[in-house]
Amino acid sequence: MQSWEWGDVLEEDGHTVARNLCDESRTERAQALSVLMRLPFGQRYFYIPRGPVGATPEIEARMLKALTHATHTQQSRPLFFRVDAARQLPTSHFQLLPVTDVQPSTTLITNISADTEALLAAMHHKTRYNIRLAKRKGVTIEDGSIEMFYDLSSKTAARHGIRLHDRKHFEAIARHLNGEGDAPRALVKQAVHDGDVLASALCIDFGNTRTYLHGASADTKKDLMAPHLLHWSLMQDAKERGMKSYDWWGIAPEGQPEHRLAGVTRFKLGFGGERVSYPSTCDVVLRPFLYAAYTAIQRVRRASFL
Numbered sequence: 369m370q371s372w373e374w375g376d377v378l379e380e381d382g383h384t385v386a387r388n389l390c391d392e393s394r395t396e397r398a399q400a401l402s403v404l405m406r407l408p409f410g411q412r413y414f415y416i417p418r419g420p421v422g423a424t425p426e427i428e429a430r431m432l433k434a435l436t437h438a439t440h441t442q443q444s445r446p447l448f449f450r451v452d453a454a455r456q457l458p459t460s461h462f463q464l465l466p467v468t469d470v471q472p473s474t475t476l477i478t479n480i481s482a483d484t485e486a487l488l489a490a491m492h493h494k495t496r497y498n499i500r501l502a503k504r505k506g507v508t509i510e511d512g513s514i515e516m517f518y519d520l521s522s523k524t525a526a527r528h529g530i531r532l533h534d535r536k537h538f539e540a541i542a543r544h545l546n547g548e549g550d551a552p553r554a555l556v557k558q559a560v561h562d563g564d565v566l567a568s569a570l571c572i573d574f575g576n577t578r579t580y581l582h583g584a585s586a587d588t589k590k591d592l593m594a595p596h597l598l599h600w601s602l603m604q605d606a607k608e609r610g611m612k613s614y615d616w617w618g619i620a621p622e623g624q625p626e627h628r629l630a631g632v633t634r635f636k637l638g639f640g641g642e643r644v645s646y647p648s649t650c651d652v653v654l655r656p657f658l659y660a661a662y663t664a665i666q667r668v669r670r671a672s673f674l
Contacts, residue, residue, distance in 0.1 A: 369417040380540040398422030398431035433461040464650035472618030478641035495638035502597035509601040512556035521584040559594035566594035578606035
């Protein structure tokens with residue numbers, strides 16, 4: 369989410385993206401991709417997804433401090449910076465106010481560098497059974513397309529009342545992360561049975577990690593357990609390409625059965641792995657009076673939906 373390519377995706381979505389570099393020395397370099405988010409009455413804030421990125425948390429904190437100080441000279445300063453740091457930042461430079469998480473606060477990372485038998489052994493026995501059942505029933509895994517993925521995603525979103533990105537967002541991911549001459553970083557795979565697409569997944573490869581970013585499934589032939597075989601195939605394919613980890617991109621934190629991700633968490637945990645927790649999303653406030661008014665309005669809006 370801090371890559372140049374992801375910034376290109378966001379720009380095509382219509383956002384204004386700033387890419388900043390703090391180069392105090394070769395060993396103290398940090399960077400931050402920030403997204404301008406517009407608010408009513410001409411106000412705005414900057415959002416930093418999973419950043420800043422530097423060698424140490426201290427360097428990342430100094431990068432964030434430099435960014436906030438740089439806005440003091442702007443005629444129309446943002447109200448705040450919203451930060452989804454990848455690790456806990458020291459607060460000696462500023463105050464961090466926890467807010468509702470933007471990105472999942474907890475994810476599951478499966479180590480796929482182990483051999484195949486060890487990976488299967490680490491799974492829940494029901495997951496192993498479902499993988500073999502899908503194979504036995506004739507489910508196959510094929511390369512998919514953004515068009516097919518979006519079609520199935522639209523049906524899944526309508527069925528569960530989920531908000532879905534616009535088609536152009538997914539097309540931008542495929543375009544900007546699959547540059548000419550480079551190994552493709554965005555891929556779509558689908559599970560098929562007798563010509564019916566039963567499940568589809570959009571994944572992103574970056575570094576030594578494959579991230580399961582979006583998924584969709586049909587409301588038919590659920591007894592064939594197609595999603596289990598689909599993810600097992602994705603894990604094996606990533607392993608063959610030399611990747612070490614499979615990031616499931618969000619599960620419910622422990623002890624939160626009512627969490628919005630609770631429904632998919634049991635499925636993901638069945639494949640084995642390690643829970644990884646991120647710091648809470650936080651705001652660095654630059655204009656306290658207007659920020660207080662903004663948060664008050666947000667509380668009223670949330671209460672009106674209850």
